[in-house]
Amino acid sequence: MSRGTEAPxxxxxxxxxxxxxxxxxxxAYVTGAVEELSAEGLDCTDPDNYRWAKGARAQLNRMAKAVSQERNRVKRDxxxxxxxxxxxxxxxxxxATDAAKRLGEPIAExxxxxxxRRTAELEAFYAEGAELLAPVVxxxxxxxxxxxxRRSCSLPKAQEEMAAKVARVADGWEALKAAGLGDALPDAERAYFETLDVAAAIAAGRDAADAKARIAEMAAAVAPEPLPEPGPVPEPEQAPEPATAPATWRPGPEDYARMAGEPAPAPGEPRGDWHLTVTGATRSEVLALVEAMRAMGLHGSIRREGAAS
Structure with a gap:
């Protein structure tokens, strides 16, 4: 198919x-055969009628078959x-259908x-001519x-219609603000810029105001009774000071010397090695003695009689 050629x-x-x-x-033959039959039927007990009926039936069957065969042959031809x-x-x-489908893809693209491109052109025109309205609507x-x-609508025509639509939206907004909605105006404006319908926006604003009033009445009805003013808070009783636990007393060297019946060592007294023998003492008593000696700053060794040191 060459370009510029119309389809025939x-x-x-x-x-x-x-x-x-x-x-x-x-x-006519078939009609005559039918007329030979009376309303009560043909009496074939008569020999002549019998012979005629037999022959007529055979001819009718052959005729029907021949007519059917010729009808089918003629139909085929x-x-x-x-x-x-x-x-x-x-x-x-x-x-033709396949070719049209193949052309459909590039046409769609x-x-x-x-x-x-048209959308971008319209958005640019809209943002420039209605910069405050464009973010809202x-x-x-x-x-x-x-x-x-659509390609049938030229860009200037679309821009002209858009400008007229923007003007109508602005007029509707002014009418909404003049409707005396009071505190319900913000709700009405929100509905208007969603629907661009002034009547629906006014109804939505009034419905919102009624709903807020009902909620306020309900909140007032279910509010709890105010609590009585609290009286002076009594001063808390002063808790007694906790008893101080007595300090643990540990004997010093002079105490052990006194308990042993000997005077405490004098300062500068010379020291030496001593061997101590304890008779009839238990293990606990010996351990207590060791602790006392350590508290005095003495060191050495101790062993039980009969045990390895």
């Missing part, structure tokens, strides 16, 4: 075939050119790219359909 129109010329047959005489025509038409249909909500993204 489908043109089919049908020349009906002429069929000639002795159908009239065949039908008659439909043969149509079958060839039908097969070729179907082949052309499949070929081109349309998507075109829509992206996104472009898709303002577009109200796909008309501005």
């Amino acid at each position: 129109e489908v043109a089919v010329e049908l020349v009906p075939a002429s069929l000639e047959a002795n159908l009239d005489s065949l039908e 008659y439909m043969r050119p149509f079958k060839a025509f039908e097969d070729r038409c179907k082949a052309i249909e499949r070929k 081109a349309d998507e790219a075109w829509r992206a 996104p472009l898709p909500r303002l577009m109200d359909g796909e008309r501005w993204l």
